[in-house]
Amino acid sequence: MVRDAHLVGSVNQATAEATFRAAAGALGALAPRLPDGEVGERFHWMLFQGKRLEATPGLVRVDMDPILHEGFDLRPLILDGTVEAAELQVPALGYAEAALESYAVFARLKAEGVIPEATRFQVCLPSPLAPVTSFVAASLRAAVLPAYEAALIREVEAISAAIPADQLAIQIDLATEFGYIEGVSMGGGALEPFFAAEGASPQQIAAAAAALALPLAASVPAGVQLGFHLCYGDVGEKHFVEPMTAGHLATVAQALSDGAGRPVDWIHLPVPIERDDAAYFAPLARLTLQEGTRLFLGAVHHEDGVDGARRRLAAAAPALAEAGITEFGVGTECGFGRGPAERTEPLMRLHAEVIAGA
Template sequence: MTQPQGAHLVGSVNYDDAEKTMRTAAATLGGRLRRIPDGEVGKRFHWIMFQPDVIGQAEGIERVGDQPIPFPAGIDARPLRIAEGVDAAGIELPPLGYADAALASYAIFTRLRGEGAIAAGTRFQVSLPTPVGVVSSFFAGGDRAAIEPVYTAVMLRELDAILAAIPHEDLAIQWDVASEMGIIEAAPAFGRIMDVWWEGDPFPGLVERLAALVDAVPAEVEAGIHLCYGDVAEKHFFEPVDSANLVRFGNAVVAASARDLTWLHLPVPIERDDEAYYAPLAGLEYDGELYVGLVHREDGVEGAERRIAVAQKFVPRFGVATECGIGRAPAGTTEGILQTHAAVAAAW
């Protein structure tokens, strides 16, 4: 078995602060990483769960339910709705928090790079959720279609603020794509989304939306996609039969995008070391950086190497990653997960 080349950190890392995340990742993985995220620390620890507290501040947006639904980090998990009689097009959403977080973490990144803790040429990675992910998670019914263009416009303003403040040669943008996979798979939790959001097959619309997000990233900035089936207590919201829909969606977005995609990440469930799961990878029409998310905390190097051996039968060249972020991994396990990446992947 030839070692895969390179490693990719999906985004979230279970440390309390960005400096520890970046310093530890650089020290452990070194030349295997082409880009380093800040670990999605603070309110971003639970991915998009802080967004209702942000969006809910806007005039014309209401929380559903009279009592807050307590969530870790002081988050209120109640969903959202458009107030009665309000035209969604006139709603002014506040800044979403992603640009502010990116700029604060980039200052740490540049300091660490200046100290030599991060190698020259390494890029700063910013992971952003797709509007479909946020809108489908916190709005219901016809409100989804109404608020989607409003939220999309604000997310693109967040992206523009990041692009304006961080030198493009230092920057990498990743779009986190989870709800889309649930819709494509017709997973039970996502069935009604299709009924009220789109007429007919949702696949073309999902491709169009994601390709537009990729194309919103200038060519001199790296752009990547993380395809995902969620991470709730280290479990997917849906276990795919195989990688066929990941390959189908990835191929379609690559074909629809006007710019080159820098990297593509595909997840692998821990129990899948059978050829049937990986066989569709032979049909992947993409020659950029591919990262296969086959590193798992529970079985470490042995499990990763077992899955690598099967994956290489169908796609000879790839780097390694976990299936999702490791922000919710048990405390004290982060170092071991990073070390597994280092053990099974060669440097660039």
């Protein structure tokens, strides 16, 4: 049975209020959580974190011409010799500041009856691995990662201290992890999994990559919902590599479920548009998620609408049934903040149409 819609995070609207109003109007109670659309500097996922890391005493950009993407400088950071890696203190990352600003809007709209009473405010954070991989020189990633992880945990603490637990949901996004697992180049040569043993198999790399997200997950207080969005990237509405099957997704999802040490409220998995075959979904049959975890499949694509989503869900059903998953939800495979703004509300309504017709 298909129940619930999940918005991954980014939505191409100018403000948080516009996002909340569009989502509440299109989905109502079908969406148990609403993100703010990752507006402002967060529009391109975590690329704004380069400036935050650059502000860390002891880190400096490599002396070369800027490497610009959508206005963000991707030059790697190195130690400048003034601070040891173990002593780095990364400043505020901006996530808590944005969350508190958006929650004030969320709370007002809920009080006005625009947002359903049971809906929670969803805050989306990257795993520590993603910004460190994107902005720190490869030789220093292992050394810098603990400092960035500590900064992210401080963001969670600030968010949780200011927003009531029964109103809050925190999602951790894992995308860069699949670049390591698949052994692809992210612009600077094939990623070397510094966090796994030399010669580790893709399955071992997947488990080790998932483990890196667990301290952040453990910092989410009791009463606050926790979820994970697994992703193969979204640049120009394309994955950095197309997964052959959902096998690595299943491995990471299982490792997160087993290792979280607390309830996991949802896990979202992408579904490529062309995969409406049982072979893609077969690895999901081995999932043994926690009781109460809602699985969301990113089967909704604007290109082929309800019919395409139904084909993909039908192909997934046998594997899910074997795993004992009889109820699940739907979403897009990634956020849609970098698509055209006029697509936003029709795409949100498409979620409701898929649920109604499934």
